[in-house]
Amino acid sequence: MSKTLIRAMILPMTGPDDFYPEGEIAIEGDRILSVGPKGSAPAGFVPDRVLDLPNDVVMPGLINTHTHAAMTMLRSYADDLPLMPWLTDKVWPFEAKMGKEDIYWGTKLALAEMILSGTTSMLDMYGDMDRVGDAVLETGTRAVLSRGMIGNAPNGEQAFQEQIELVENYHGAGDGRIQVMFGPHAPYTCSGEFLQKVKAEADRRGVGIHIHVAETLDEINTIKEQEGKTPVQWLNDLGIFGGHVVAAHCVHLTEEDINILAEKKVAVAHNPESNMKLNSGTAPVPEMIAKGVVVGLGTDGASSNNNLDLFGEMRSAALQQKLKKDSTALPAYEVLEMATIQGAKALGYEDIGMLAPGYKADLITINFDQPHFYPRFSIPAHLVYVAHAGDVRTMMVDGKFIMEERKLLTMDVKKICQEVEQRAKRIAAEFAD
Numbered sequence: 001m002s003k004t005l006i007r008a009m010i011l012p013m014t015g016p017d018d019f020y021p022e023g024e025i026a027i028e029g030d031r032i033l034s035v036g037p038k039g040s041a042p043a044g045f046v047p048d049r050v051l052d053l054p055n056d057v058v059m060p061g062l063i064n065t066h067t068h069a070a071m072t073m074l075r076s077y078a079d080d081l082p083l084m085p086w087l088t089d090k091v092w093p094f095e096a097k098m099g100k101e102d103i104y105w106g107t108k109l110a111l112a113e114m115i116l117s118g119t120t121s122m123l124d125m126y127g128d129m130d131r132v133g134d135a136v137l138e139t140g141t142r143a144v145l146s147r148g149m150i151g152n153a154p155n156g157e158q159a160f161q162e163q164i165e166l167v168e169n170y171h172g173a174g175d176g177r178i179q180v181m182f183g184p185h186a187p188y189t190c191s192g193e194f195l196q197k198v199k200a201e202a203d204r205r206g207v208g209i210h211i212h213v214a215e216t217l218d219e220i221n222t223i224k225e226q227e228g229k230t231p232v233q234w235l236n237d238l239g240i241f242g243g244h245v246v247a248a249h250c251v252h253l254t255e256e257d258i259n260i261l262a263e264k265k266v267a268v269a270h271n272p273e274s275n276m277k278l279n280s281g282t283a284p285v286p287e288m289i290a291k292g293v294v295v296g297l298g299t300d301g302a303s304s305n306n307n308l309d310l311f312g313e314m315r316s317a318a319l320q321q322k323l324k325k326d327s328t329a330l331p332a333y334e335v336l337e338m339a340t341i342q343g344a345k346a347l348g349y350e351d352i353g354m355l356a357p358g359y360k361a362d363l364i365t366i367n368f369d370q371p372h373f374y375p376r377f378s379i380p381a382h383l384v385y386v387a388h389a390g391d392v393r394t395m396m397v398d399g400k401f402i403m404e405e406r407k408l409l410t411m412d413v414k415k416i417c418q419e420v421e422q423r424a425k426r427i428a429a430e431f432a433d
């Protein structure tokens, strides 16, 4: 079993007062053995590798709780539109022309960008998720995969079958680095009957559900017209809540909706930049947290963002709430929790999101020896308001280094960029007049 010792500043995310300015973290195999001040590694721990990074901050890898990785293929292809015209006029026609290999390469590009910006885990929703799984397995990151199912589409049934195959073939793959959830797309694209069928099958197989919920006022009005209640109340009455559910967005909620999410332990994936870009609105994040809802952070896809950088997302999450409410809303440490430990809980993990003995060794180091990090008054504030993707130096997932000195150790980035450029442009050319 490999043994690694990292000496650095450590922000373990185990509590707001926990920080080791001169710390060390001992890793054995895929797990953390000890975290503490200099000299705290157990006596007799003889590392095969020591990483001395006194000016780096080590923290848990960031967790993206809602994305569509392969949508890097559509980055800056469809901008400045509200949700429904964006989907129906631009995104869905483009996606209809994407094949399995386009999805594979688009996902590889997303993973490269995520690693370079500190993200070790994602919850993804898309088609051809077997190839997404392959990309994740090769790359070495962690992911929860859901087959996006538009129940009302002609291929809704086929998508459901592919979802079942995804559970059978990928749930637990890569020594548990891959997990699977069911991915019914949204209340406005799936019937109540379809959603109940999904819930029954997900329960039968012991996996959760990942779904877009209450993203826009349009959605609220549509569901209220059709069902006479809000999307959250409708999903609750259908019996969809109660097990492991991640609801992406939850922008437009009544007080009763928030109570339901809290009572049924529905986790929320908050996507502030996508919500701003599509003019969907501002989610009531402090209100949800105050009621005990687990809220993680997501980027959504690279077409509604247009990047997958969770450092930018943390800053946006904090600033958006301050603009909407007041400057005390969503302080830095709380935002960091959303991107780490709360994100882990949302995805159903009990052993990632913190640096603590027995936890998986999923971590990043951030180079703090740069002008924008001085003076060092507050490490959490620096990470949320100052740091950017380019500051991430090192990444370890499951005890294995996958990036060092910003060099990706498991992927050929140049090849990936070339593949995506050619594939995306080829599809876009089919729409040219």
Ligand SMILES: CSC[C@H]1O[C@@H](n2cnc3c(O)ncnc32)[C@H](O)[C@@H]1O
Pocket (backbone or CB within 6 Å): 068, 083, 087, 091, 092, 095, 125, 126, 127, 147, 148, 149, 150, 185, 186, 212, 215, 274, 300, 301, 304
């Ligand atoms: C059927 S696979 C997933 C599906 O979701 C689409 N999508 C991407 N972003 C959003 C969003 O913010 N709201 C709703 N749907 C979204 C994506 O393009 C895929 O078609």
Ligand SMILES: [Zn+2]
Pocket (backbone or CB within 6 Å): 066, 067, 068, 212, 248, 300, 301
């Ligand atoms: Zn989405």
